[in-house]
Amino acid sequence: MTGARHRVVVTGLGVVTSIGTGVDAFAAGLRAGRSGAKPITAFDTTGFAYSNACEITDFDPEAWITGQSPDDLGRAAQFAVAASRMAVADAGLTEEQVRAVRSLVSVGTTDGESRDLDHLTGLQVSGGDDVLDAVVARRVWPGRLSAGIVRELALEDVETVTVPTACAAGNYAVGYGYDAISSGDVEMALCGGADALCRKTFTGFYRLGTIAPDVCRPFDADRQGILTGEGAGILLMESLESALARGARIYAEVLGYGLSCDASHPVAPDRDSIARCITAAHRNAGIEAADVDFISAHGTGTRANDVTEVGAIRQVFGEELPRTVSIKSMIGHTMGAASALASAACALALRDGFIPPTVNHRTTDPECAVDCVPNEAVEAELKVVQNNGLAFGGNNAVLVLGRWDTAA
Amino acid sequence: MTTQIPALDDAARTQIKDIVCDILELELDEVSDTSLFKEEHDADSLRTIEILASLERTFGITLKQSELSRMVNLAGVHAVVAEAKAQ
Numbered sequence: 001m002t003g004a005r006h007r008v009v010v011t012g013l014g015v016v017t018s019i020g021t022g023v024d025a026f027a028a029g030l031r032a033g034r035s036g037a038k039p040i041t042a043f044d045t046t047g048f049a050y051s052n053a054c055e056i057t058d059f060d061p062e063a064w065i066t067g068q069s070p071d072d073l074g075r076a077a078q079f080a081v082a083a084s085r086m087a088v089a090d091a092g093l094t095e096e097q098v099r100a101v102r103s104l105v106s107v108g109t110t111d112g113e114s115r116d117l118d119h120l121t122g123l124q125v126s127g128g129d130d131v132l133d134a135v136v137a138r139r140v141w142p143g144r145l146s147a148g149i150v151r152e153l154a155l156e157d158v159e160t161v162t163v164p165t166a167c168a169a170g171n172y173a174v175g176y177g178y179d180a181i182s183s184g185d186v187e188m189a190l191c192g193g194a195d196a197l198c199r200k201t202f203t204g205f206y207r208l209g210t211i212a213p214d215v216c217r218p219f220d221a222d223r224q225g226i227l228t229g230e231g232a233g234i235l236l237m238e239s240l241e242s243a244l245a246r247g248a249r250i251y252a253e254v255l256g257y258g259l260s261c262d263a264s265h266p267v268a269p270d271r272d273s274i275a276r277c278i279t280a281a282h283r284n285a286g287i288e289a290a291d292v293d294f295i296s297a298h299g300t301g302t303r304a305n306d307v308t309e310v311g312a313i314r315q316v317f318g319e320e321l322p323r324t325v326s327i328k329s330m331i332g333h334t335m336g337a338a339s340a341l342a343s344a345a346c347a348l349a350l351r352d353g354f355i356p357p358t359v360n361h362r363t364t365d366p367e368c369a370v371d372c373v374p375n376e377a378v379e380a381e382l383k384v385v386q387n388n389g390l391a392f393g394g395n396n397a398v399l400v401l402g403r404w405d406t407a408a
Numbered sequence: 409m410t411t412q413i414p415a416l417d418d419a420a421r422t423q424i425k426d427i428v429c430d431i432l433e434l435e436l437d438e439v440s441d442t443s444l445f446k447e448e449h450d451a452d453s454l455r456t457i458e459i460l461a462s463l464e465r466t467f468g469i470t471l472k473q474s475e476l477s478r479m480v481n482l483a484g485v486h487a488v489v490a491e492a493k494a495q
Contacts, residue, residue: 207457208454208457209457209473266452266454267453268453
């Protein structure tokens, strides 16, 4: 295909998080540095010495899901469908308008409906195969995360993708949407990520020694690991022509993204590979490192991630690092939703002119010395922001967003 | 600490060797008390955590993750498990 590529903009945001559902509540939570950390109620935590997570305790699926029975969807798909409805409404669109154009739905995830698998496994252990719940078993297929959105909005001319690249999956899904719109394959895309708290993932991270006993403190000398989280972030993206033609409010322009897949270790991040990914994103976005006004880091708050990630950033940026924050300090590690929610946070930061803080911060670790905007958001004129998503298996995806100026 | 820690009995040593060989997929005669899990038996960090978890279950003990740095071979595991059992 030849011809000019389309510019891609974000015009709608849908978010379900432990610090607020809906774009206004989320934006207010980011500015205030709110924390979603609390004791887990999603499953029995007997036997664990500590068990905090950033759980969502006020989500009402019936308030959002009207095109199908919420019971036909697992919790992650419910989050994804709810966030999509929010994003469509936030973009000032009706579902008929989305239905009328060629579109893409791509949703990233780490665990799919592992919450349901926990439940089914429990049934199987206690009662054998005959007691399995057919309704729950049917909704385990992770394809439902994206298919549930398509069904809800009754889309027909649509490509439907669930992207299983773990904790970088949200950025992968948004990057795929960027490609689909910029190449002219589709006019609109609903892209992001979703995951629900589950015992399997909590236990796995706990066993690896990476769950913090109290709160998540990225870049802190006393950091002790992650808190698991849950939620969904969905971005409604469209071509600039489409947005301008309908007079849409534009949050940000998607300037580009980069990927790197090194597969060098099951869980340990690889600094060189992350640096390659950042450089690829800058090249794709047509920017220089010096253009980046702040980095939304993967910033899990584990010993391994923060040092390796900052090392990779330093490899690309030299000694002058932009401010580097982690919203996981507020909403926990939402796995497949993480980089999608961080993308939404970056879009809000660009529109509203602020940098979200890294909360729970006491003393910055000299080994990952960055200005992490400790505890209090700062006002800032922003033009370009970088959002890192790094995943197990060396699946890395970095997204670059820019402020949209009518004068530009 | 000046308290003498009782040595592990043969049954416990056998159990530990079985666990390590099972997880590292080795024959019993491939492992000596001093052969190194990582350098000589291709263990990675996930396998060593699996060994730690299995020891906790088998002996009803709690092992700090920091003890992994001593658990480089069977002799190291014996020392760590003996200390944990004595507590």
